[in-house]
Amino acid sequence: MxxxxxxxxxxxxxxxxxxxxxxxxxxxxxxxxxxxxxxxQRREREVRPHPTPLQYVLIAVILCVVTAIEIAVSYTEGDIPDALIVVLLMGMAVLKFALVAAWFMHLRTDLPIFRRFFVLGIILAMIVYVIALATLNVF
Incomplete structure (x- = not known):
């Protein structure tokens, strides 16, 4: 140098x-x-230490795999009942939401009150989706 x-x-x-x-x-x-x-290391108001770059890459790979599974499930229309497809896709959506919120939005390291707000949000979103899908006679 x-x-x-x-x-x-x-x-x-x-x-x-x-x-x-x-x-x-x-x-x-x-x-x-x-x-x-x-x-x-743990910051002042964090519950757990901050994730490492390797952990971020691992979560990104997991998200890619779940997305690929979602695409595969969406192509099985006709082979699997529609209600099961909806349940599988909603379950994977919740999983992806939880991973993104926990790792990339740092809810995993923040105070538990923030986690509760996001859990309440995903529950309300799922209720709205179920009502909308029931209204459209998907089930």
Missing amino acids: TEPTPETGLARLEEAEAEVSGRDAGTLRRSEPGPERPGP
Whole structure:
């Protein structure tokens, strides 16, 4: 790696950083160890530690698999009773909602009151869907 010279943007960045932090620009070299960056840990109002990038990728893969299953189920029209298709698709929708809300919206790490609001929301949404589907004689 090249040493920063006055002509490089890196040197100007280090000088600006030094002004803000009140340190000498010469002490801000990449070769020196900086403050330790711990792995996922619990923040002040979190119940569990923050997820790692690997966990996010795993959840994304699970969501892709569930979506593929949903598409496959939707193509079985005629082979499976319509009521069963609706129940399967709604169940997978709830599963995907729960995964997205828990991991990507961080409800898994937040206070339980937020989780309760989202659970109430999905229950109300399912009630509305069932009423709408019953009105359209899907069952």
